[in-house]
Amino acid sequence: MGALPYGKPLRAINFICVAPQAKAVSLVGDFNNWDPSAHPMKQMPDKAWFKTMELKHGHHRYAFLVDGHLTLDPRAQGVTRNDRGERVSLVPVS
Amino acid sequence: MKKQPVVSPPASAATAGKKPTKAPRCRIHPIIIYPIRQPEDYSDLAGLYQLVAKLDAQRSRYARPVTVMDRKTYWSMQGNSAFRDFRNRTVAKHSDLVDAWCVDTCQMWYSGLGRAFEQGGPQDVYWLIPGDFNYGTAMGQEVLRRLHDLPEIVLELGQDLCIGEIEADHNDSKQLIDTYGTFALLYTWFPAEGQEIRRFTERPRSEFFAVCHSFLREVLERRWYGYEQTMVMLLQAVTQRKRISRFFVGQISDLPQGGESLTSALQQVERTERVLKSLWRERHRSDTDWLERYRLLETQSEQARRTASTILENLLGKLR
Numbered sequence: 540m541g542a543l544p545y546g547k548p549l550r551a552i553n554f555i556c557v558a559p560q561a562k563a564v565s566l567v568g569d570f571n572n573w574d575p576s577a578h579p580m581k582q583m584p585d586k587a588w589f590k591t592m593e594l595k596h597g598h599h600r601y602a603f604l605v606d607g608h609l610t611l612d613p614r615a616q617g618v619t620r621n622d623r624g625e626r627v628s629l630v631p632v633s
Numbered sequence: 634m635k636k637q638p639v640v641s642p643p644a645s646a647a648t649a650g651k652k653p654t655k656a657p658r659c660r661i662h663p664i665i666i667y668p669i670r671q672p673e674d675y676s677d678l679a680g681l682y683q684l685v686a687k688l689d690a691q692r693s694r695y696a697r698p699v700t701v702m703d704r705k706t707y708w709s710m711q712g713n714s715a716f717r718d719f720r721n722r723t724v725a726k727h728s729d730l731v732d733a734w735c736v737d738t739c740q741m742w743y744s745g746l747g748r749a750f751e752q753g754g755p756q757d758v759y760w761l762i763p764g765d766f767n768y769g770t771a772m773g774q775e776v777l778r779r780l781h782d783l784p785e786i787v788l789e790l791g792q793d794l795c796i797g798e799i800e801a802d803h804n805d806s807k808q809l810i811d812t813y814g815t816f817a818l819l820y821t822w823f824p825a826e827g828q829e830i831r832r833f834t835e836r837p838r839s840e841f842f843a844v845c846h847s848f849l850r851e852v853l854e855r856r857w858y859g860y861e862q863t864m865v866m867l868l869q870a871v872t873q874r875k876r877i878s879r880f881f882v883g884q885i886s887d888l889p890q891g892g893e894s895l896t897s898a899l900q901q902v903e904r905t906e907r908v909l910k911s912l913w914r915e916r917h918r919s920d921t922d923w924l925e926r927y928r929l930l931e932t933q934s935e936q937a938r939r940t941a942s943t944i945l946e947n948l949l950g951k952l953r
Binding site for chain 1: 789
């Protein structure tokens, strides 16, 4: 633990957003420069929105864009702010 | 956005004979607060110091850990061979011992953070680890595996302060104290700041945190309180628009010696009120009408504290 994992491969992380009434949900974060069109999420049979992302080791800031509204992940392990000062979620990848 | 610090290379890259790079080295300074009352069973402390030993072995990443031990602890246990052995063979082996006479835990924080700060540099991060938790349990081991995230979040995301939040049931005494005491009093004395703090954490008195060098310097230079220093730091951070993060570290609880009886819970609410009153006066003493406003807030604060006391008596009284 603690050591930097240079050379470690990407790790697949599942993101789930429960927004059954939403028309469109996308995943935004530091990993895609908060681009709303970069990673649209797919609605599953249970109406939850799903996306798997391969992320590098470290801590990543992210949020769900639910019908255009930036939304925190209630299951996230942490909360912080992005460069625009908006509250966003944190995911550790190890 | 502050430029993010360059993370130091892993130990394996530090090859002898190579020309050192000019990139600023940033290190994490672990500061362990030894329990004031020595537990009879050393399994929790043994679990914690296994982590400390690992940190001590990674000098490119971590500074030599610091353990703060209150002299009261030492003098009350000096005739105990198990304590002497643990102190000499484990604590002192894997960390620099800071022996200090302290009026309360926050003074131990002050001594430890101050000592580490003096050994640190502008890119460094300081990581406080309280010693009086059940690290020897399965859940405690899990928490120990996650704690390193706190300083890493500060480093990687250029944060000023990262608060570690532990999971507690709604009826847990810590939760009750914060819900009905800490936040009620914060909303009375510093309503806007209290709201902002709660956007990040439900544990404004958490003993788990990591702080960057520049913010620690600001905090150390100001008045340091004997207790509830995390809340004071959070207030300062929110007022100065510092970058704050919160990270969930897991389910863990104080050792039985640190358990919160009703008396302790009431005392913590009273302390919180005292600190907030002092802070408010410090911030507003130059205002012409400060005394009038202070008296009004004092009346409201007393109501909030009494309500908290009644709720705590109702819910925790059975634990007496």
